[in-house]
Every structure is written in C-alpha cells, then in structure tokens.
Amino acid sequence: MSHSSEMPQKTLKMDHKVFNDPIHGTVELHPLLIKIIDTPQFQRLRNIKQLGGGYFVYPGASHNRFEHSIGVGHLAGQLVEALRTRQPELDIDERDILCVKIAGLCHDLGHGPFSHLFDKMFIPKVPHPPGPLGDKMAKWKHEEASVEMLDHPDKFNNLELEMKNKENGLTDDDLNFIKKLIEGLKDPNAVQWPYNGRPKEKSFLYEIVANKTNGIDVDKFDYFARDFYHLGMKSTFDHLRFIQFARVIKVKKDGLNHICSRDKEVGNLYDMFYTRNCIYRRACQHKVNKIIEYMIAEAFVKADGHIKIEGSGGKEFTLSTAIGDMEAYTKLTDHVFEQILHSSSAELAEAKKILKRIISRDHYRFLGETKPRQVPTRDVYRLWKEELAEAVSEEGDGDVKLKPEDFVVLVATFDYGMKDKDPIKNVYFYNKRYPDTALNIPKDQVSKLLPECFSEQLIRVYSKKTDGQSVDAARRHLHQWCKNK
Template sequence: MEKHLNIKDLNKVFNDPIHGHIELHPLLVKIIDTPQFQRLRNIKQLGGGYYVFPGASHNRFEHSIGVGHLAGELAKTLKLKQPELDISERDVLCVQIAGLCHDLGHGPFSHLFDGMFNPEADPEHKDWKHEDASLEMFDHLVLANGLAQEMERYGLILPTDLTFIKEMIKPLKSDDTEWLYEGRDENKSFLYEIVSNKQNGIDVDKFDYFARDCHHLGIRNNFDHQRFIMFARVCDVNGRKHICSRDKEVANLYDMFHTRNSLHRRAYQHRVTKSVEIMIKDALLKADHHILTKGSGGTTLCLSKAKTDMEVYTKLTDQVIERIFHPCSCSNEFTPSPLEEARMILQRIMSRDLYQFVGETKVCNQGWTGTKHLAQAFLVVTLDYGMKNKDPINTTYFYTKANPTEAFKIPREQVSKLLPVCFAEKILRVYCKNSASLRDAKFCFQRWCHENDFLTEVTLYSVRWQ
C-alpha cells in the first residue's frame, strides 16, 4: 500500500478558502470526480438561508471536501503522536473517505428535504434521514463507477473497509457495553468518533461547518478546531478507547457548543430563513407528483419517491425549482394546476412576498397539545447544544499534562458557575401565508397562546427583508 500512498504526483491540491491548500489522496480525487459526488455542487449548504444571507452561497460539495481533509488531519495527528494505537495508512484513508462521503445523501436544499418536505410528502417514511441516503448513494457511487477495484489497488480490503466507511458515516447508537461494529475491532473504537461522534458531538463535520458557515455568513467563529486537533489524545476508558481533550480546553469546548447554538439562533433558524424554507417546502409538495424523473430500469419516480432509487436521486438537486419554474414545453398540454401553484409560491420568494411572521412562543414537551386550531403555517424550532437537553461535556473525557494516559470527566461546577442550566428549548413559530389576513392571524395567535397559558411576543413588523 505504501507504494501507492507515496506517489505525490498523483495527489491533488485544492485551494480551499477555509483550510488553505489541502492535498488529497488520488482515491479521494477519483471519488470526487463522479456524478454522485459532483451533484453536491448544486445543493446549498444552508438551504433557504441563501435567500436571506447573500454570502451563504456555498454548497455541500466544498463542505464535504473540507470534512474529508479534517478527518485525515485528525487521524494523522493521532497516528503520529501515539504510534501505539497502531493506526494504519489504510485506517486513515477509510476515515478520509467517510468524511468526504458523509453528506452524499442530502436532497434539495439540504436539511429542508429530509426535515420538512419528506415527513409531509411521505408520512410512511417520515423518519428517513439524509444519512440513510448517504449509505445507499455511497454503494451506488462505488458500483456505478467501478471503484471497488481502485480501492483494492490502493490497499483497501473489501468488503470490510466498505462496511467500516459506512459505519463511520452513520454510526450505531451504542451504550458502551457491547461492541456492535464490524468494520474495526474494539481497539479502534476511537476512529468512529472522528467524522460523526455520537458520544458527545465533537467531530470534524462540525469543525468544518462552523468555520465555513461563519465565513460565508459574516459571523465570527470563536472555536479553533486546529487547537482541538493539536491537543486531541486517545485514552482508555473502561476498556474502550476514546478521543480526549486537555483539561484546560473544557471552557473552549463549551464555547464550541455555544457557537453551534448561536449559529442556529442567528442563521439556521432565522425567522426569515424559516419563512423561505416553508415556502420552498410548500412548492415542492404541490409539485411532488408532477416532477418526474426516469431512473434505473426505466422507472419514473416523483420527488418524494426519488430516495428509493439512487439513479433518480442523483439527478435531484436544488435545480428542481428551475423545473418548476420552466416545466417541459415539448407538448401542447396545459401546465397542471398544482405545478402552477408551486411556481407562484416560488415567484413570491423571488419578489420577496414572503409568508409573514405572526409570532412565537416557547413550548415544553409536557402539556402541549399542538396547533390543530391554528389555521396558519407553523413549525417548532429546537435550539440546543446538539444532544437534546443533555450537557454534551458530561460525556466528554479529558486528560492532564502530568498524566496523559488517564481519562476523566470534569464536573460542571469545576468549570464555571456561569454555565447554562438548560441545554435545549423549543420555540413554536407561526407564519401567515396571506398578508391580507396578518392582523387577524396575530389576534388569533395571541388568543390561542392565552388559552393555552403560553407567553408570546408578537412582533409588529413584517418579515420582509430589506
């Protein structure tokens, strides 16, 4: 394998605005140069956020390359500093591939597709997530482009390493008792914490999108992922190896999760962003059965069923709105009414005639019966530190300079008395689809909140963005 990895002429250098000049293994380049990966160029990283933040024009393509790069950097750092971990070049390459391919399954407008459109369009599969499609798309990518032979040529062992890569893309939920993975033995457990860390949420996926999203949004990023990688170390915890941080980094990690919460509050869950995304979702729902794509075996599938055929799904990107705006005119048939309604909704977005923000109120899980009596568009926004209402640092291990092999947890009272007590909140937001009835909608919402003992702040300004 070494003879392949040391051929520098085959590596490719990418000039990334976030990480600078990064060098990628030739196998990663072969994966990038496939239709299944190239489709990510046409899927916005922040979904409808681009219609609110003009700088947020970046796509899943560059984010995926960044995650692949950082995954390799963290794996290589651990390999260099702790040779006793027996991290092989094959391990590093698998980790890089997992980072590169972790978002292959995103649909149009990223989380809008699996988080908003799919549950309404396909209720029977409402729990389907883009990670499920990432696994299927990865298999499809390898098969359709004949990459299995290339992977073996660069030293990977199939099918074991394919299993390992997919397990890192979508890790299993484990309680640290029984080892459920097949790609690697338990002594390599720490490798599963690099790309998607189910232990505490500290992973290179977040490192890249924190830096990249802040850069394009014009928001300051206070977390230094390079410092985390520098101080990362693997320690044994109850017979299982975990990636640990220096004890002095605990406050910085709290800052990282605060940055995540801030990005959600200021950008991802921005009131106008969600208004735009509800409108895109409504347009996709109306166009669902009228935008058909031919897939494998000559089958033709609608938008909500495209996820069942990766050949169809490969053709499904943000450009679907262009198909709604400009339906096929090769026949003399009239445009179906639902498709025309979808086009009108999208036209409203372009002319900034958005759904109007009515109001919002904080809700709790107990005693809330929903919004059946609110005849408006509504959604529940969740703001947290990434692990629902749990403190992610409670499942994070640290080590000291004096004893770098012993892992331990740091009680929150030893960190600061200013830390949050609650780590999650839910906010119910209501939007009015017809601006002519905005005043009545606000009155109804206030009355509904009063009847259900919810506090509300009803704004008097429009969501129209200037």
C-alpha cells in the same frame, strides 16, 4: 478565521492534488479521493446548498455541500494523522487513514435538495406508500442515503475495483468500515464488539466523522468555520486547538478507546457547542429562513407526483420516491426549484405560485413567537389556528376574514446538540500530569456562568395573507391570544 496553514506543512506527494480552500487554505488530497470527487454522485453536491433556504436570507450563504465535504475529508485526515504522530502505539496504518478520509469526503452524499429541508420538512409531509418504500420514507436520514450511494448498483462508478486494487489495497472490511464511519456507532457499549470493520481497540476511529457519543467531530468543525465565514459572522471555537490536544485513552467505564481532550480545553468545547447554538439561532432557525423553507417544502409536496425522474431500468420516480432508487436520486438537486418555477405545466401551477412568492419576497409574514411550557402536539396547533381565525372574525377588523389555513405554526428548537442534556457530560478529558487517565469534568467545576438549561423551543406563528390589514389584525389578536393563554 482559523486556517490549516497554521499546521506544520508536509511534503506534497507528486500523485496528490492540491485545492485552495477559503477556510482551510491548502488542501492536499489522495488520488483515490480525487476519483471519488469526479463521480456524478459527488459532483451533484455542487448544486445542493449547505444551508438550505438560508441563501434567500443571507446573500453570502451560497456555499454547497461539495466544498463542505472536501473540507470534512481534509479535517478527518488531519485529526487521524495527528493521533498517529502523537501516539504510534495506536497502530494507525495507511489504510485506516485512507478510510477515514473517504468517510469524511462521502458523509453527505445522501443529502437531497436544500439539504435538511428535504429529509426533515419534505419527506415527512408526503404520503408514504405501503410496503418497504413507505417504511424507508418513515425513517429516512441522509446518512443512510450516503451509504446507499456507495452501494450504488454500478458500485459508485466502478470505484470499488479502484479501491481494492494493489495500489490502494482496501478490502470488503474496509468498505464496511467506511460506511459505519459515516453512520456513526449506534451501540458502542454492546456486550460484544459488533463492528467487523475494525477491532475494538480502534473504536476511537469511529468518533472522527460522526461522533454519536458527544457530537464532537470534524463534520461540525468544518461547517462551523465554513458557515460562519459565509454568513459574515465570527466563531470563537478553534478546531485546530482540539486537534492539537486530542489524545486517545482507554476509558474504564466502557473499556473502549475514546478521543479525549486536555482538561484546560473544556471551555473551548463549551464554545463549540455554543457556536452550534448560534448558527441554529441566527441562520438555520432564523424566522424568515424557516418560513421560506416551509414554503419550499410546501411547493415540493404539491409538485411531488407531477415531477418525473428516470431511474434504473428506465423506471420513473417522483420527487419523494426517488429516495428508493439511487440512480434517480443522483439526478435530484436544488435545480428542482427552478424546474418548478419555470414550468408551464398546469399540474405544477400551485407549486409554482408558492415559489414565485419567495422570489418576489412575498413570503408568509411573521406574526410573533412565544416560549411554551411544553411543546404542543399537531392537534393543538390546529386548535390554535381555529381560535386565532375566530378571534379576528369576532372582533370585526373591517373586511379582514382569516381562516385557520391562513396561519402557519412552526416550532424552532435551540440546543447544544444533545437535546436537553449537557453534551460535555459525555466528553472525556486528561490532565497534563496523568495523560493516560480519562476523566469527566463536572459543569460546576468549569464555570458558574454556564447555562442551567441546554434546550428551549419557540412557537412561531405566520400569516399566509400578506396585505397590511390582514397582518396587522392577525398580529394584534395573536398578541392578545398569547396573553390570555
């Protein structure tokens, strides 16, 4: 595991505070970052699991978005300060560095309970009301919520005044810059530079926290190192080497300044994307983890209208509509799991029953998986469930009776971060002899052993009935059904 202690140590400023992090070693934070950490909006991240339901599968995966966010803020500072030291001509100033650190620290403020489970598995399943809130739910992403947290009615616990005071010297443009760093550039190739936070010459700063061009950013650097550490696994990617060799070069193709890496580091970057695929395959998309997350989301859907959260002006919100009010959303963490589990309310009985099955390890049973030629639609899933239930009934497996709703069909996707594309195609490199010329490296010039395909899907089928007879019958007929198909 790499530690920041390998980096040159700076003299500690007396007004800064130091954290001891298991991943990065000594982490030194600016006093403004400390004040952000001490807000309720940031402290809630202590109670949001980094890997969602992964803690129910991996006992070590108890880490939260809180420590990950501190790590990202730290790495964002390391990368931008390394660029300033190496290339003074970039004109990176103290305000740039402070803004990049704040963006790294605040990039995950908007995560809901159990992280991606909330925005990818729960919110899409609940009914979306008509009007602005329904539109918001339809395109809900945690990055947008992170920006909304910064725009909270009380201005993030009045920290806007703190940011703009004489000592910190941030402006409205700086605050807009921070928000855009969190969101990432969606259209960097616009005819006119559309971002008023920083001029076009500093476009490379937008690639540090959320790199939408190729996915190489400090957010991934931290969660690769941190997730592998807590999962008890080893990572071959070394983010400190990337920081050491990072260099900003103007690219002729789009006229923008991009963060580039040494040509000899191309293998290390393929390792990075392979590392991402490993985390998803072995943890995020683990077959038991995914069904547990499905069950949690299922319980949340059943509990949605019966959980009341007080928001701004004393108005009450539900589990799903809390995304429309940041005061209510701030109160929403993983604790809602225990709230449902220990409730005596009749209205929450169905949801409670599902969560009790998780706690007692009576989760829906995995029956089998297959690689499809193409990802089917939801209508096809429904047809599959009907065919499976009918096959079990027709064969007459004793007293086993299965209905379509007794089956769950999930799709697991594995890729290198850019769907079916080779992510290195969007990475720029430089040669030792020509350090100011950006170039692409074709895959066939890297290694013949690299994958030809960068994305695949698995269709997984589970049974809600967990008695041995039902599971055996369902598994047997699934196997035969897959062969017939």
